[in-house]
Amino acid sequence: MSKRRVFFYVQHLLGIGHLARASRIAKALSVDGFDVTMVTGGAPVPGFPGEGLATIALPPVTAGDKGFSGLSDADGNPVTDAFQQHRKDLLIEALHASKPDVVIIEAFPFGRRQMRFELLPLLDAIAAMERRPLVATSLRDILQERVKPGRAEETVELVKAHFDLVLVHGDPAFARLEETFPLAGEIAQKIAYTGLVAPPPPAEANEKFDIVVSAGGGAVGKDLISAALGAATVLPKTLRWCLITGPNLPQSDFDALAAAAPDGVSLFRFRQDFAGLLAGARLSVSQAGYNTVCDILRARCGSLLIPFTAGGETEQSTRAARLERLGLAGVLPEEGITSKRLARDIEAMLVRPKPEIPPLDLSGAARTATILREELQQREFRPSRSA
Structure with a gap:
């Protein structure tokens, strides 16, 4: 039997979290035997989507500001109608060339409005295909609540009309979809x-540090890094x-932060071995x-979380509060x-004992592959059961 083909769309706008999670899932799908094509629409990020994955890069767009209002092209200019039409045409052309068994759309329609x-025309194009693929949306466990x-x-309405699966990448014992999406x-x-x-x-990295401070994609992390540099001059x-x-x-x-770094502080843009450092x-x-947070939980590292809240964002605050109640951060x-x-x-956190093994399911990437394979198999048998 030929490999099942997956067409996986992901659009990161400000940070790199959406792309990183989608890349982990895509790698697990590939390991499970799926033939994965990732369609990315954000600015290029070194190391992502990762080796062994076919990638189609649409002309990149980014968020116009921290509040996600408007879209800008790679040069920082507002996107035009012609730009949008070009991207839409490229996306639908890629869909037909891929001939997928599964289409995964990251976040939409719960996010990425x-x-x-381009996504509404993509869904219409999928619906018109002679052999319609399985369609899934890929969601993090906690959604933005201010809508x-x-x-x-x-x-x-869009889920009912176009989607077969809503893949929620979380442990329901920690967060259920209806808690941040009441119509679930x-x-x-x-x-x-x-x-x-x-x-x-x-595995632990070759270098070892007492404190690892990270700012995600870095688009909104300057204040955190600056504060950490100041804290390093106060602590031992x-x-x-x-x-x-x-x-x-x-x-x-x-460059300005690097110039201000005191002895004992190493500054990097990116570390491929981030999980090992933790x-x-x-x-x-x-x-x-x-x-x-998933990296921290897997590494069983002590954690001090500073949730991103600009533009009325609620997702990170909700996650951080729940982890704090569990004694994990x-x-x-x-x-x-x-x-x-x-x-x-930081001084207070350093004297706390190492967290216990978290009582949460961390196998979401592999389990996603299993769910999709089982759903495809059920599709194959449905005609014979109804005969």
Whole structure:
């Protein structure tokens, strides 16, 4: 039997979390025997989607600002109608060339409404195919709760009309979809929980640091890195620090931070061995993005979380608060971050015992592959059962 073909669309706009999670899932699908084509629509990120995956890169777009209002092209200019039409045509052309058995659309229609100009035509093109593929949306476990009236109802209508599966990449014992999407009951029969999409257990990196500070993609992490540099001058000089700014931090900002780094502090844009660094660290200091938290849980590293809240974002605050209640993290509000406050909280976290093995399902990538394979098999047998 030929390999099942997966067409996986992912659009990252500000950070790299959506791309990183989708890449982990795509790798697991490939290991499971699927032939995966990833369609990416954001700025290129070194190391992603990863080796062994076919990739189609659409002309990149990014968020116009931290509040995700508007779209900009690679040069920072607002996207035009002609630009959108070109992307839409490329996307639908790629769909027909792929002839997929499965289409996965990351986030939409629960998020990424900015991409409706190409995703609604994509769904129509899928519906018109002679051999319609299985269609799934790929969601993180906690959604943004501040939405405009009517959007939840529209989301449900799109799911009912176009999607076979709603893959929720979380452990229902930690977070259930209806907690941040109240209309989930209307599509309950399509929801499948995969577990959290965490990496495999990491080996410790060759370098070892006491404190690893990371700012995700780096687009909004300058204040965290600056505060960490200040905290490093207050805390004992024997502590070894690793500060990872993220690849999206402007070069001028990176250069200024590097010039201010005291002895004992190493500054990097990106570390391929990030998970291994956490495994050997005493404490991680980071935002509370999905992928970073999964890395921390897998590494069983102490964690101080500083949730991203700009533009009314609620997802990271919700995740951080739940982890704090489980005793798996400390939390410092983003608006209260100063070098002095950060140093105090780091000092308090360093004396806490290492977290216990988290009571959460971290096998989400592999489980996603299993769910899709089982659904495809059920599709094959349905005609014979109804005969």
